[in-house]
Amino acid sequence: MLLKSLYNSERFLKIIFGLSLFIVLVMGGFAYKYVKELSESFDEVQDAYQLHIELEKLLSALKDAESGKRAYIISKDSTFLEPLLVSGSELDNSLKRLKDLTKDQPEHQENIAELELKIDNSLKIFEKTLQLAQNNEVESAEFISAFREGRQTMNSVRFKVLEMTTHENELLGSKKARSSRSLSNAPMFVYYILIISLLILLLTYLQISKNLKILKEKNELLETFKESTTQSEIISKHGNWIWHIEDNTFEYSDNLYRLLGEEPQSFEPTLENFIAFTHPDDLDKLMEQVNKMMENEDLPFIHYRIIQKNGTIKHFKAYGKVLIDSDGHKKLLGTTADITDEIVNYRLIEERNLELERNNKELASFNYVASHDLQEPLRKIQTFISRLEEKEQDNLSSNGKVYIQRIKSSSGRMRSLIDDLLQFSRTNKSEEAFEDSNLNILLETAKHDLAEIISDKRARISSDSIPSMKVIPFQIKQLFLNLMSNSLKYSRENVAPVITISYSQTDISDLPKVKFSKHNRYHTITVKDNGIGFDQEYAEQIFTLFSRLHNKNEYSGTGIGLSICKKIVENHQGYIIAESHLNQGATFTVYLPITS
The missing domain is CATH 1.20.1330 (f41 fragment of flagellin, N-terminal domain)
Structure with a gap:
């Protein structure tokens, strides 16, 4: 060799x-x-x-x-x-x-x-x-x-x-x-x-002869590369320049002239001719940077504006680095980019961010109204309905009693919907501090909140020991609460619900539908039940906000619970997937990253 x-x-x-x-x-x-x-x-x-x-x-x-x-x-x-x-x-x-x-x-x-x-x-x-x-x-x-x-x-x-x-x-x-x-x-x-x-x-x-052939091929490649570079400069709106330090001479690429609004090689490539395009307000700053470049033979990122002959103002960004060739000659290779579109887009993004902040404030105001102003009249409606049932029950016709029941049911659904929306709004905020938490305690707390329905349905819940990890405690409790509540709600008629919660660890290479992640291993929590299940084609749809697979008369709910689960898992940089078949139960698998 x-x-x-x-x-x-x-x-x-x-x-x-x-x-x-x-x-x-x-x-x-x-x-x-x-x-x-x-x-x-x-x-x-x-x-x-x-x-x-x-x-x-x-x-x-x-x-x-x-x-x-x-x-x-x-x-x-x-x-x-x-x-x-x-x-x-x-x-x-x-x-x-x-x-x-x-x-x-x-x-x-x-x-x-x-x-x-x-x-x-x-x-x-x-x-x-x-x-x-x-x-x-x-x-x-x-x-x-x-x-x-x-x-x-x-x-x-x-x-x-x-x-x-x-x-x-x-x-x-x-x-x-x-x-x-x-x-x-x-x-x-x-x-x-x-x-x-x-x-x-x-x-x-x-x-x-062989070297000449190779040289010819390389020259052809260089010509192709040169043309490709020229096209790249035009598309990406940047131009190249070279400062020969020992001779104090410059070379400008064709596209650098175009960025200045001039024809390629239409004027002598000198520093004075280039600086003549500089915006007056940025001239002193640019000259200071150029003098430092001459002194230190280096050019860090600088930003300045130029004015084309037609009056158009452009924003430029330049950078240079010194190279020494095989003959020991120093040259500074520089790149100048037109970032006008970036500046315009940045300002547009700033405006949109301000608009989003205003919208967020409006949403916060809406949440306040939903949690206080909407809840108060709703409570009054439910109170008056209760009084009607107590005092005017005998005076109501059969149709009136039906209407009262429908109003009562609708007001109850509306209250559940408002509560779930408030819960989803709280879940959208992921800036809460992560804490070292015992997930077994959080699971038991969620079970305690569901104790009445667990008892009514004679449900059996078994779980593995889950190690402590850094999480947002109230969100993980809500995750357990919603998953178990979902299993209890969609249990089969005349069949006692059985919910199994298991724990393991999974490598990133074994995670389904995940091609890249900054974490190598994940905590894996699986919640499996023996309920009515669902068709696997709806495995993604069930996590969508307000998505329901059943009529509201068959099963109660607002279609927000599983959306809250997905948002909680995403707040923890994890993944959640669902697997099921009709009448064969459902399995929800949560992957939370293992952090050092």
Whole structure:
């Protein structure tokens, strides 16, 4: 994995490319070396050839001089002396060229110096024998001795030239063998280096080609992202800007110009041009924030207003954060959003909240009227009905007695309805303090309130031990009271009600229809009865305010009791569900969160 990531990295490609260039340079160096060696070998061969020629010229000049001298002795013809006259200058020139050719070869220099002495000695003998021959002393012992000495000297010169030629040939041969070995290995070495370089370059090319393809795809994604960002800026009404801190220059996105009511890039992106749109009342505040931004290289959230050229006032919110790029350059990336709609909506919400407060006060006044003013005339109606029944019973017709009973029943339902509405109103207020409460005591208190009806219906109620928890005590008591009252009310005819209250704990993952919650576990309280039950399709409807599944003549009630139960459970951030089948009883399950 590490090798793969290294292979795909830009640094690796740079290393490979540099290595390839280095290998090419090394190849060039070796090629230059071999070419130079070949050139030096050629120069050495050329110098050796010149050396041979000069030695041959030198030897030839000596031979011509000796031949001319012999011919002159025999024929006495002076024309044969011309080679001898010319040979002097030729010998000097040859010796000079030999010295130049072997100036970097000490051994040859020594041989040339020795050869020069022999030639000088030979020329002196030539002059001596020539002088004796011109004096007709050819037969003299001196001439014969000098002639023999000249022949020996000439032979020593010839042997010296041969020795120098042989030595040069040996040097040339060894150099040739060494150059041959070097030059014979050079093509194979260069070939291998070339193959390796080509393979490395090919590998680099393939990776660069792959990276170019990826770069092209990323560029296309960037273009798409750029367009998406532009659309996002337009939809969300915000614009982006960049402050290059070191250069003190700015860049504005197209939509920032649109927020100012201008065409994109219609003016130079400078701080002065932007501030020119600022509302006069917010100018000092904005300049203070900008100066802090320049000083601290940071921009916390700021709010200000701008005025477009058409006079429209907009509310802006801006934020900036410093980033440092890979080259160490600092830049502050900023976002400016048009929050005019938010401000307008906020003010509208404030107005509506004020209206809700007024309505709440009116509702509170209504509650007061319902609990006092409405109750008082209702009590008087019920009092007068009772008096009519007591004192005028015998004077009433049969229809009158029926009407009295109906008025009495209606006034009783109205009183129950007012009491339940007041109870629901109290339950809607969840700001009461939570207290560590013993739910077993609250349950027993609720049972005590229902003692008369429990006794009349010969009901049996059993319950598990419920742990203490933080609740609103009177609301939990009301919860138990309403659930048990509901079970007692809807019991089957001629069947004693049996109510079972059980306790357990449930994980959030096991709660039905609950996908998210800030609590992980819940207290689970189940109230199960053996009453008439209901069809499961009405399991949600029964918790709706004033919802009734039965006619008021069949079962009394206002349809508020279970709504109060649901509101109490919601006040405790819990859930309540109902499960039932007709004539098979009903089960109400309450989930209250376990808090630390």
